[in-house]
Amino acid sequence: MKFIASILLIYLLSGCSVSKSMAGKMPPDFSEIQIGESMKIVNGTIGKPEQIAAMTNGRKLYIYKYEKGRDRSFKETLANGVLSISSLALWEFVPTHNKHMGNLYLTYNDAMEVDSINRYIP
Numbered sequence: 001m002k003f004i005a006s007i008l009l010i011y012l013l014s015g016c017s018v019s020k021s022m023a024g025k026m027p028p029d030f031s032e033i034q035i036g037e038s039m040k041i042v043n044g045t046i047g048k049p050e051q052i053a054a055m056t057n058g059r060k061l062y063i064y065k066y067e068k069g070r071d072r073s074f075k076e077t078l079a080n081g082v083l084s085i086s087s088l089a090l091w092e093f094v095p096t097h098n099k100h101m102g103n104l105y106l107t108y109n110d111a112m113e114v115d116s117i118n119r120y121i122p
Contacts, residue, residue: 028066030104030119039112046104055107064104 032045042064043049049062105118 028068033104033106033114033117035114035117037114039108039114042106042114049106059107062106062108064106066102066104068102 028046030046033042039062046064046066048064050065051063053061053063055061102119105116106114107116109115
């Protein structure tokens, strides 16, 4: 029984929601992403787009998702820990990270250089 409890404790301490709320995270640096920057540089900086959508003018909108920065939060860590324990670790499978996500919307010109930048932070 102690073995199972220790495995569960290790799992919970390394769990996504608890460890992320304890650690905090710096916001991404968008200083390299400017009008005229190549798609190759953008993708190297923040990764490939999550989605590409067609616009009414025939152009494409490239949607990048990124994790916003956040401070360390004792209350959030405590809540995630309690929910993880009380749900027998099922809480870890709930996508709790979405509230920390933002979207970056870019369009590129024919030379695949950034020609518009918009950020949405919910």
